[in-house]
Amino acid sequence: MELDHNIFFHLKFIETFMDQFRKYLYNTSLTESRDDMSEIALSVKGLTKQIRSKKIVDNVSFEVKKGEIFGLLGPNGAGKTTIIRMIVSLIKRTSGEVYISGKSLDEDFKGAMNEIGAIVENPEFYSYMTGYQNLVHYKRMSRKEIPEEKIMEVAGLVKLEGALKQKVKTYSLGMRQRLGVAQAILHSPFLLVLDEPTNGLDPQGIREFRDYLRTLAASGVSVLVSSHLLSEMELMCDRYAIIEKGKLIHIETMEETTGIQNNSLRDIIFTTDNSAMAIQAIEKQFDFAVSTMDSSRITVSAAYEDAAKINETLVKSGCKVYEIAFEKKTLEERFLELTNHGEEVENK
């Protein structure tokens, strides 16, 4: 390991040196443009799947940046799975292009596929073989040189070292899921593609799974994940796209959705000893919209910074403030808003 780091360090050093040299020669930085290129782990352009006259996926384009967890959201049957399967070439594209870390699936199939690790639905294994044999099987299928120790390293990461010698048929669903993660990251891919990865996992399994993804993303792996479980995706993704009836209708970041921007108004809940007194105090000072929730809680519509001022006012006027909470907009609300199902829901 140490040796590896050393080599890496040297390479980095040489690279920097070369860049300096180039700058000197051309007075331009080539690094910048190259870095921009490698910042995109996955680029999908005009992806379309047509079966007979029906377009199941219609002209979908998006990009996944390096180290980003990108979610594909949408109701069942919207085309998420078809998009994912076209990217991992389980399903043929009618038209459109897919680039994985800059390599085109059409022009450099092997090179592009070599950078993908994937779990498509529940990871299926050869249950009559041991976990170790299964990993060896996938190790052999990679075009990268994978040392033997890497298997143990990856198994350690997903806490399966102890079970590697057992047949997969003895594994629980959670263990299989972890083995699924192990086989997907065995060859250190650039891009991890996950289709409905938490299907059938218990809450603890889901949580572990999320933690793995966070760790991986932090180490520079990009993740494309699809799910119809919005609450799950809210916790998992950095950015998401909404797919509806085969079309990509919206892309935004999770921060935009849950609304942590400073200037916009949001609902702030104050828990005090006396709601009536609190409302009186606030209305005297500000002209925020205030409403009573119950005898101890009130809702104030205000900006982020206003929370402190309101608190000050309340304390000065003799209210005991126990809790200040921001009402977050959930992904679910945003999703329904964007897919125009919000009205339907309200009408019910």
Next chain:
Amino acid sequence: MMALVQNEWMKIFARKSAWVYMLLIVAIVLVAAIFYNRIYGKDDPDWRAKIQQEIKADERLMQKDPDQYADLAQNIQRNQDYLKYNINPDAHSNWHFMNNVVIPLGSFVTLFSVIVGSANVSSEFATGTIKQLMIRPHERWKILLSKYIAVTAYSILLLAVLLVSGFVVGLIFQGAGGFHTKFIEDSLDFNNYQIKEIGPQFFLKFALYLPSLVMVSAIAFMLSTLFKSQALAVGIGIFALFITNTVGGILLFLMEKYHWVKFLIFPHLDLSVFAYQDKLAGGVTLPFSLAVLAVYYLVFMALTFWYFQKRDIAS
């Protein structure tokens, strides 16, 4: 490519059934040897005297009953050939065992090859592991080819088990025999016979058995790829295997009458006929049969690989 074949080989042998089939073949050979031994007792050292007696008896009968002249004359001729070529009619050795018993047992090799070959592709679909297989940096046709190579290698292994166990079990139960020992091989209709050497005749039959193994396995492999169903692949594979054994005679009869029947695959799936005679029926020779099989083989393989290459894996 080597790594892919290695993977498939590992998957075949990770299943107990792969070992069970090999043991079964040995067991079947053993059981066959026990029965064969019971039926064809021990060598009679005085077989020459016995045959000479038989000839004399036949000659006497001939004078008494001229109606049976033709039959008796044939019998005498045959017995004289036994004496002339020094062929013990009741001889048994491991080569006799190979020739009479091991060749028919080849059907079991076909059966097990069909089962393993069709399970190889269809089980990947049934368990969903096909998805994990196809998201790797390898062309699909190469993945399928590696499967075909591994399955074929397994068939060859089963053949080797059959041959070696047949030879060894024959040696134990029947004793060693000369490779070039002469024997009388009856024609298929028992109206005639030829004098042949036992070892070469065995290998001729064995060689003529191979095309049917290749074809039936290829049919099963194709069906399991096209329909993802092992039951269907095994069923039709076995059907193809037995239809030639059961209605083969009818097909040969039809071939005399109808020209087009000789372009069907079924009459050519059992080439063992060529070990006894030069022509199948209706002027069909071995090269013609092999050519017909080759065309079918290429069509089956092209269809299998083309379909596998283009299909969507959606479930």
